Amino acid sequence: MAEAKTASTGPELSARSIIIGLIVALIIGSAYPYCVLKLGFGPNLSVVSAFFGFMALVPLVFALRLTNTNARENNIVQTMGTSAPRSTC
Numbered sequence: 001m002a003e004a005k006t007a008s009t010g011p012e013l014s015a016r017s018i019i020i021g022l023i024v025a026l027i028i029g030s031a032y033p034y035c036v037l038k039l040g041f042g043p044n045l046s047v048v049s050a051f052f053g054f055m056a057l058v059p060l061v062f063a064l065r066l067t068n069t070n071a072r073e074n075n076i077v078q079t080m081g082t083s084a085p086r087s088t089c
Helices: 015-039 045-064 071-088
Strands: none
Touching: 015 045, 015 071, 045 071
């Protein structure tokens, strides 16, 4: 039988994920009330946070030639971005 691949072993909580998470939370936290008032409903923040986090992490990694990013770091960014609009209300 084929062996299953294990999950990435990179760090989940790093300075890079916290900084990017704060930036994503700032963007989504300031844009979410405007979107709700204009559209009349709030979009799914989990998907938007994951997308923004990935768009911010990957170019940063390549530009600074850091080690590769992993799904665990993006999980922290997504969590911070998702919780931002709920804490502003």
